[in-house]
Amino acid sequence: MSTTSIAFKSKGSLLEGVITTPHNISGPYPAIIACHSHPSFKGHMGEDVISAICRVAGDAGFATMRFNFRGTGGSAGIHDKGKSEKNDVKSALDVIRRWPGIDKNRIAIAGYSFGASVIMDGAKMLRKANKFALIAPPPKAATESHLSKDNRPLLIIAGEKDSLSPPDRLRKIFSGYKTPPSLKIIEGANFSLQGDEAEVGNTVVNFLQD
Template sequence: MPEVIFTGPAGRLEGRYQAPKKKGAPIAIILHPHPQFGGTMNNQIVYNLFYTFANRGFAALRFNFRGVGRSQGAFDHGSGELSDAASALDWVQSVNPEAKACWIAGVSFGSWIGMQLLMRRPEIEGFISIAAMANRYDFTFLAPCPSSGLFVHGSEDRVAPAREVMPVIEKVKVQKGVIIEHQMVEGANHFFDGKVDELTQTVDAYLDKRLGPAKAA
């Protein structure tokens, strides 16, 4: 899993990249939680999502937003981070020019950024959104949501309580053929402390349904 440095709008961005074994493999970008609250690409959920996609043969990238780790720049309240995510996708596409499809996965703040990128890049055909803070960030831009995907929350999330978040997500408009699924991990808090394995199993089950078993990918 080589370390990579690529150019972002505010300077270099630091990432970890797993190259696919086959040409034309799909791309997966994983976005970390809020930079001002300890979010980095080494977050346990981000780390597990990275390998979930890499083990399925994806060209997988996780990276630090501007101002985190060795990434240059400073926190920009979402606007700059969205530009960082777009640059990350551009970079992976540049080294995988045969790739036709892309998935985006985000955790908490990273989910909000990822869903905005989804609206801007038609090649993104699926998403995984973990602990989306739809109670704190506006998700009404998903009108309609252009791709099918999965939202996952913890039943004991106090940062983005499911009772507040689920009605917001359920109001997201979808276009024909797009299906948005919701899953709950019982007993999990916003950070899925002690529940990351259950979260990973939930994501794996969804990807099996969409893409087929990992061993067949």
């Protein structure tokens, strides 16, 4: 893999990120953008779930992009409770679409918890993405999401014992979506998905390859 550290602007703030591309495979490559969990609870682009998604996707021939939301790590700006963060994801999508070798018709976006919430709230801004994967999506955000009327393929991953994003509640909410998503419940896992990161990554990549 070829790894490049990048900086890009989003609504006046300079954000940091990392893009990886396959070096033994000729393009164009499908790509995935991975969005981290809540920065107030130590979420960042290097957290285990995000790293696992990018690692497995990279091994499968995908280009990957991860970045720190505004006010996180080396990214400038102030955390905005998801409001301005929608622009961060849109800006990341613009960056990866311009990156050499990327298949612009096969760009997916994944998000973990807060990252999933930002994706759901900003779905209308992300028209150029073709698939979404949401890991431990907050139920309230899922209830109010623009994705409820969207036709694009959607994957939901939750831990069997997750008390913040209970599988039964998610199943009920997402069953009302125009295009019901694929749902993966990870046996024995809680919200942190500690020890199950590889399964998360494999599930996401299998979904993207279908």
